Amino acid sequence: MSPGSLSRVETRRDLRDFLALTDRLYAGDERFVPPLHATVRGWRRRGVPLYVLRRGGRVVARTTLHTDAALDARLGRATRLFGLTEFAEEAAEELFDGIAAAGGGRPLFGPVSLLPNQAGGVITSGFAERGFIDSAWNPPYYPAAYEAHGFTRRFESDTWICPVPDKPVFAFDDIRLRAEELRVHRGDRRRVKEQLPILREMLNASFASLGYYTPISAEQLAEQTDGLAYLLDEALLLYLTKAGRPIAFVLCLPDISAFVARIRGNLHPLNQLRLLATRSRFRREAVLIVKGTVPDEQGRGYMRLLSRELHDGLRRGGYHTLRSTYVERTNPGSAAQYTADGRPAAARLHLLRQGPRVRELRALEPDFWRAPSAHNTQPWTLTYDGDEVAVGWDPARALPVSDPTGRDLRLSLGAFVECCLIVCADAGLDVAFRPDPGPLRVGFLHAAERRYETPFTTADVRARGANRGEYHGGRLPEEVAGAMEGMRRLPCRDLADLLHAADLHQFGDRRVTRELRAWLRLTRRHRRYFLDGLSDRALALTRVEALGLRASLALYPALRRLGLPRVLAGASRGLLDYDGDVLVLVGDVTEEVGLGRALMRNWLTLSGLGYTTHPLSQVIDCEPTREVLAGRLGVSDPETLLHVARVGRPKSPSPPSARCRS
Structure with a gap:
């Protein structure tokens, strides 16, 4: 097909x-x-x-x-x-x-x-x-x-065209020949089949460290060198032994390119006879096919010895030009023979790789968008540009009042990046992330050498979610709590007083409450109910509770002085009055995107074990409660408290939160 x-x-x-x-x-x-x-x-x-x-x-x-x-x-x-x-x-x-x-x-x-x-x-x-x-x-x-x-x-590489020097340019101390039991061997048309296995062993050892190299089998080498004996100039096939052990080699061939081009690649029997009859005409230019030194003998100047002998053979054979097949730029040792006199490369060559195409990534966006964000604002943006995708944010979806430092924004961007990488890996796409902060940008998704290594799948991303309802009692097992990256934990009841104080602060601030109200979706009639924000279902509210919250917030300016903030804060007073755990993310504020990725991995780990989370970061949004929490955790710098959430097994499931991409 x-x-x-x-x-x-x-x-x-x-x-x-x-x-x-x-x-x-x-x-x-x-x-x-x-x-x-x-x-x-x-x-x-x-x-x-x-x-x-x-x-x-x-x-x-x-x-x-x-x-x-x-x-x-x-x-x-x-x-x-x-x-x-x-x-x-x-x-x-x-x-x-x-x-x-x-x-x-x-x-x-x-x-x-x-x-x-x-x-x-x-x-x-x-x-x-x-x-x-x-x-x-x-x-x-x-x-x-x-x-x-x-x-x-x-794999950026270069090819070279060099005149054969009329005098030696590679020095080697000949005293070393006897002292190190070195011997230079030359090709032999009658013994090519015996010499090829020696070259193959050195070739595979010399190039084993290169990322693209796969060992050449005896069958592959035989195919690639079929007819070599007829073209071989014995002075241009050299290998070096040390105490009888082959350690370095170089293979050059007369350049028959002009003949091959003239016959358009059709080396049928008649053209083979023509080549053999005229092969002496092709002893003016040579092509260096391959050379190498076994790893444990590299850096000792042995290739300089072979290069000296090669140039001598080229001069005696009447060659005036040496061309090289491509030499990767990460292999400066192999290029040294050509760069010794400062000569520029004749051509630059690249192998090419096509990573995920735009349409492949766009098809995965609904799962990328399953990442968590404060108030479910989904602030992320993807800007496709050639072979890279910029990961940024829409300022209209940020929370400048309740998140003035951008802490929650950057954590959510990190969680989004982690979702992208997990989903791409599960789809068989080799994608990586490169941090590169810029205007409204945190970095780039780009084609990678290999797939992102992760134990998680797209199904795990889809299954994860927050749950603001009631939890069963019980602390996290030690092995689970200990596996949480960057997290500290404390009993739920130890945070109950701080949560109430933080809620009072939050609902007492007009600007914070106004911003929260803009992201509430408390009725299905809201035009963005199925797109973003905090719905009545996500907040685990009954229809009556949702109606009451809508009415009270609509009348907030008038009711604020009558104690509405205290009423709203009272709704969470018993939330932490049970035997459970609260997890606090602690880390460097300059690494918030990376810590957001770690946070996403933690949540996926917990989700896979049947746990869910409920974000309570209002505790660290309020400066007094943040400082008290830092003291309880033994953290010297309160600014390093980055996220707070209770964790446990919910008594009832929570529906998936709405997403703009679905």
């Missing part, structure tokens, strides 16, 4: 069309070096899916779409790979939509042929230089087309 508008290569004609696309795209342009047809046919025989995009019967784009279990294990996630990807500029959108459809929710990574440690990438500079074997070349419109469709740059 083909994804989107892509059709899978099924017939010989399909395969011919797949291979012929670049003949048309790059007609007359020798900068592009096509893959060998035999290699592509071999991949298809092995089951690698090839796809083409047709318009009016004509192929305008192509790609592979494949997976690799070893790379998935290395990256810790399932990834859809793509490669051999070529397209006409006007076909980019349809191609990438098809590739995304094929991803099935997996992150996309490429272009690679077939793996990152084999070949691939997109060049983002150096378009004037021609490509070469085992390297990439593409037109200037490729990077912009990828990025316009949500791909981001990964």
Whole structure:
């Protein structure tokens, strides 16, 4: 079955069309070096899916779409790979939509042929230089087309074009040769099959620490080096042993790119004979395919010795130019050979990764919005911009009177971020959060290398909720209380007097009460009853209680002097008169977003154990009660008290609070 508008290569004609696309795209342009047809046919025989995009019967784009279990294990996630990807500029959108459809929710990574440690990438500079074997070349419109469709740059690398120096530039103390039992070995066409396993062992050890590298099997190496003996210049395959142990290697090949481009990648038997007959013509430029040093011998100058010997072999062979396949920028040791004389890179190359697309994230927003917020204002905003999503807030949904410092706002933003990450992880999306405070912003959600690690799921997010009704008596088990991040606890009754005093303060303040009233939804006739705010159901009020509260608040200016605040505060007088727990979040006020994330994890943990919470942060909104509470907890700085809630097992369930996204 083909994804989107892509059709899978099924017939010989399909395969011919797949291979012929670049003949048309790059007609007359020798900068592009096509893959060998035999290699592509071999991949298809092995089951690698090839796809083409047709318009009016004509192929305008192509790609592979494949997976690799070893790379998935290395990256810790399932990834859809793509490669051999070529397209006409006007076909980019349809191609990438098809590739995304094929991803099935997996992150996309490429272009690679077939793996990152084999070949691939997109060049983002150096378009004037021609490509070469085992390297990439593409037109200037490729990077912009990828990025316009949500791909981001990964594994930044460089390729190099260096003149072969006419005298040695790499020094090595030859006294070390005898002292360390060092011996330089050269390639041997007759013994290539014996030497390749030695190189493979060093290759896998040398690159094992790179994030994208998967060990090359004997079968893969045999496939990649098929025909090597016919092309090999024995002076350009070197490896070093120390006391008989292979520790470093370098492999260069004569650059036959011009020949491959001229025959359009079709190295059929007749062209093979032509290459063998004319191979001496290709002893002017060489390509450094790969080099490395085993980890425990790195940093001791052994690659300088091999580089010296390589340059000597290049000079004696009449070569004037050395090209390198891509070298990742996190691997400066490998680039040292090219940067020694200050030479700039010939081209910059990136592998590309497409994380969650906008429509995938937007589809998850109803679950993101299940995060808690003071008065259920849901202040969060998501601003989609390319491959990042800014997490911010709407000032119209803040509480400037009752939350003048923005403490509750930042805690709720942290809880929102945690919800986003949990929900994305459960949906199979690799998303991370980068704190980056700015105007009306706390940071960015962005594509990540791996999925957010969390024990929670979207179902847990949906199941969590506050409950302002009655709780069964009973303290939290020690192991549960001890697992709460950043929380202190004390018995409910120890907070009863402070809660009453804080409620008196809250209802006695006209501005605070007016702000609270603006977020109350005490009748279903309220136009925002099912969207946000505190409903009668969320407050566990009966119809009569809700009606009474509405009436009293409507008459607040007149009734305030007659003792209405005391009446309203009295409603909670017995709320904490039972054997239960109150949890208090204590932490650095500069880390409130991060602490909001921790708070969300605590609430989800409690919810999973059958507990629920009831926020009582009015106790720390009132300065006198906050100071008394700090003293009871033994906290020296009252400002570090950030959230208060009672916790327990409710006697009856509470309906889910309303949400703007549903």
